[in-house]
Amino acid sequence: MIAEIVVFLFTTLIAYFLYSYKKFHFHFKERGVKYLPGIPIFGNVLKSTILKKHIWEDIDVVYKAFPDEKYVGFIEAITPIILIRDPELIKTITVKDFDHFTDHRAFFPEEIEPLFGGSIFMMKGDRWRDMRTTLSPAFTGSKMRHMMPFMLEISENIVNYLKDHQTKDIDVGEVMRRYTNDVIASTGFGLQVNSLKDKDNEFYKTGQNIFTFTFMQRFWMFFLAVFPELSKKIGVKIFPEETTKFFENLVLRTMEYREKNNVERPDMIQLLMEASKGTLKHTTENIENDVGFATTEEILKPQGKVREWTQNELVGQVFLFFIAGFESSASVMVMCIHELALNYDIQEKLYQEIKEFKKRNSKLTHDNVIELKYLDSVLNETFRKWSPALVMDRVCIKPYDLPPPREGGKPYRVNPGDIIYNMVNSIHMDPKYYSQPDMFDPDRFSDENKHKIQPFTFMPFGMGPRNCIGSRFALLELKVILYDLVSNFKILKCAKTTDPIVLLPKDFNIKAKDGTWVKLEARN
Template identity: 40%
Template sequence: MFWALILAAVLLVTYWLLSRPYKYWTERGVKQGKPVFIFGDYWGPMLRKQTNAEVVDMLYKIDKDARYCGIYQFLTPVLLIRDPELIKKITVKDFEHFVDHRIVIPEESDPLSGQKWRDMRSTLSPVFTSSKLKYMFSLISERGEQFAQNLLKENKDVITLDIKNSFTRYTNDVMASTMFGIQCDSLEEPKNEFYSLAQKSQDFSGFWKNVKLLGYFLFPEFCKSLEISFYSKEVNSFFEKLVTENIGSRQKHGIVRPDLIHLLMEAKNHAKKSTGYQESNKMKTEITDQDIATQALIFFFGGFDTVASLMSFMSYELATNPDCQEKLRQEVDEVMQNCDGKVTYEAIVNMKYMDMVTSETLRKWPNAPAVDRVCTKPYTIEPTRPDEKPIHLKENDTVLLPIYALHRDPQYFPDPDRFDPERFSEENKANIEPYTYMPFGSGPRNCIGQRFALIETKLFFFYILANFELIPVERTQIPLKLTKNPFTMTAEKGFWLGFKKRVKQN
């Protein structure tokens, strides 16, 4: 009886300790939802009852008139920012207070933070300018043309594909070529080592990975002390070895190739010659070979699946909106004719309707339903309305930018479920309220690889629509519904579409 009472007391104290955080926002006069014990507001995705996008949209609607509301990522209180002007202040005007992202799982390929991030960002930014993308353009174009030619070899008028699977093969081959200097044809050789390990790097399924993720959210310091790894050591080791051996070979033999490794090596040499140590903070800005390997891994992991997702959603929208597809195909044919069949960087960049379709896809289906910022210096959100109190954010507090919900808010995008590229026409896009459309984030910490991703996507559709018509097939889910997998934003029943070969007019 005595031990039963002790156990009951321990359980009650534990419950009180784990429930106490859920009063954090109400005690500060901020409206919040109804968090669930341990899971907070994220019980739905973890139990496969809701998608992450649905959760973000639900939390965004806690108070439709508020500038912000309080939410809980498991036991962690987070401030969800609803007001575009406040988003601008946090991500741009007062960026010095919100430099970092929240790092949940410590891995060697995690994004940098603080001054290290600043140093690396300033060094790497020139790598992703238009001139440098033009330098890599031919490699990306070759992979897009290769993909289309492989499909044309099929002895069928209509080729039915699970396009997400096929598109990851294209993005894999682009990354292999433009980043690692490796030639792959993952449609022809579906089990090549590069693609197999790349796919493994994006596999977040499995019971133990879910347990590890939950552990990092609930007890991050404890998990860090145990050095619990989330990603496969095999995957990290393979790509790091690939990069370091690649660098060594190029340095030894004087090999120059128009890819990311070469540009990073150039950035390394430039930093070494021109900066050395920064007098203001005594921090090294010199780039090491390990830095190059780490950055290549970040770009690869960040772009392998996300670009394939963008292309999958865009294919679905074109297949189910044939009028939009026909208009885009006409633009493709016109550019193809003007370029005599050899597309150029300038031609792709200047395709206005292609840009409109891509932008509308990113509005309706952003890759990240939300992004966070971590408070790096104490910050106060001053009240601007009678029902508000000052919100004092301390170091390591987190704010969330609800991208998916903003993109689906009819206040900013009327009839938000409708696919309408005309929202982004020259006449209409000027009317979009700033900081309500941000598929690549906002401010200095936005996605550094966004230009690369857009060129990769546009080139792909240029070659596909020049040769095929995208059509729904029997297995196409209409309307598309998102899977309730908490780690990815993809179709519930897969992206099944048909590629109908075009009959070219003489």
């Protein structure tokens, strides 16, 4: 009897997947949208699902298949998605007609993952808008100025550690993830941690649990994507409960202690405590003297009374701050160091700029970091070639007609609930916008050349009102450690340094297959 039930359920699932497979192909074909036929169950993401390719590489195959289309069809498992290829159309969707596409896709619904699902990244509609205007004062240049000393202190810890380990091949991934971990611990949670001295500290170990996906986590993520409502009913969990409880308890205990003892510290918990009381004020910032070319501008302005937030809602924002600041920033820095090891002439040009900078300045500060123009260009080129963003996903909230995908085509109706992906990495690597895109060339972003970059073809922090709120923080964090590393060391290839760089086919994170290994040599 049990065997018959299992066979029936299995047959039903196969029939459902085959039906969905045919339905989506017919859906795109009937509406005149070009697409690549997928594989039943997997759609266009078979190779990344079985860890043969990175997810971006699966997406990029579809992007490249139709070079003259403004948008194309993409099938993610059994979900139909429109890939937007045209920069002007991306501008229209993310800025001009933003009110049709205000929401992100609910990768982790709040019912399943309360902390991440309740973060500003997953919030929708007016709730998102209110949280965005509440938090935006926490990420201004004036607030980042107060956080920068913490970054400098942690960067010094990294340099001191590396000076004692120059004879060894360095696993850059581990070192940079410990750096971003310690920066988040300090600027986000008010903790002083040195993860290179205390390698098994609880904060680092607990954080690692979030990004080390087991087979069962991968299975439940796939299950959630295919059966979202059923996942909610059976209580699917992606992150280990003890991990999320650790961060939740840490934030609430810290808030309680500071409130009781009148303790203030210029970090994210302090700013959120001020936000919850409505005392975090908006200030006018000078965008012209910001921390880098990639900095995003805050578009939304506060309207009326600030919404009151519960402590649990604020905990979700600190949790997101950790997730976004830990892995994304680390991956950019790792890929930057990898490129500098492969392109020693670029590294030396950067070192010469830093030497000249030191003649004019006694130390690196928030106010003078913008003088390091080539350092900014090096990071921008890393963001172009190895952006962690991949795509800017949006969910339609009210009907919208896309223009025809090509001359002679017909408009495409996007209905509420439909998903679109505004392309990021594929546009960054398109020779139509960047000549020889595989070449690492920071001069693309020099003062002489950056005006040639077509709008909406460089989007490492997104675009429009829903851009990344933490761009200034990320840029400062990266500039501090890159400045210190190149000041103190020559970054050299070793036997384990891969050339060319091939992506590790795992998760959404940008990592080099076989890791990033270098040898460091102290500068005189």
